[in-house]
Amino acid sequence: MAVDSLFLRINGPYTNEGEIVKKVSEAVSDPRKFLVRSDPEYVLSRFDQYDKSLQDLRAANDALGAANAALRTENQELKDELDKVRIASMNNQNVDWFSKKPVPPAGIARVTELKKNDPAMTIAQVSKELQTEGIKMTDQEIRLVFQYYFNEGF
Numbered sequence: 001m002a003v004d005s006l007f008l009r010i011n012g013p014y015t016n017e018g019e020i021v022k023k024v025s026e027a028v029s030d031p032r033k034f035l036v037r038s039d040p041e042y043v044l045s046r047f048d049q050y051d052k053s054l055q056d057l058r059a060a061n062d063a064l065g066a067a068n069a070a071l072r073t074e075n076q077e078l079k080d081e082l083d084k085v086r087i088a089s090m091n092n093q094n095v096d097w098f099s100k101k102p103v104p105p106a107g108i109a110r111v112t113e114l115k116k117n118d119p120a121m122t123i124a125q126v127s128k129e130l131q132t133e134g135i136k137m138t139d140q141e142i143r144l145v146f147q148y149y150f151n152e153g154f
Helices: 017-027 031-038 040-093 106-115 124-134 140-151
Strands: none
Touching: 017 031, 031 040, 040 106, 040 140, 106 124, 106 140, 124 140
């Protein structure tokens, strides 16, 4: 078939008249585009472009994964520093008759776990639970954990 100054060839398996009519109308409406799309070299070049884009995306994904890992590490370091500041502040405020005494680390861990599992727990409920588990903490120490970890108990 000749359109303008171009010779177009339409080939392929067609099972009905509608399929071939569609191809012919595409060829007649924009012959240059039809030639480009039916050219095997063009199709291969598009696959190469898609492959290159895929490789670029994979490289970017790997870079983002590495950045994400670095941010997770930094986040964990910041959490650790925050815990150290919290513990130091709690120990500074946990005053006995004549001296300051440290808040037990096992108690801090257990109080935060209990409170995270049931945010409605009160200091009295947590104190009762700790007594049944054999962890010794005063209500003042539990209150300090509530203040520093959950902003409650003031």
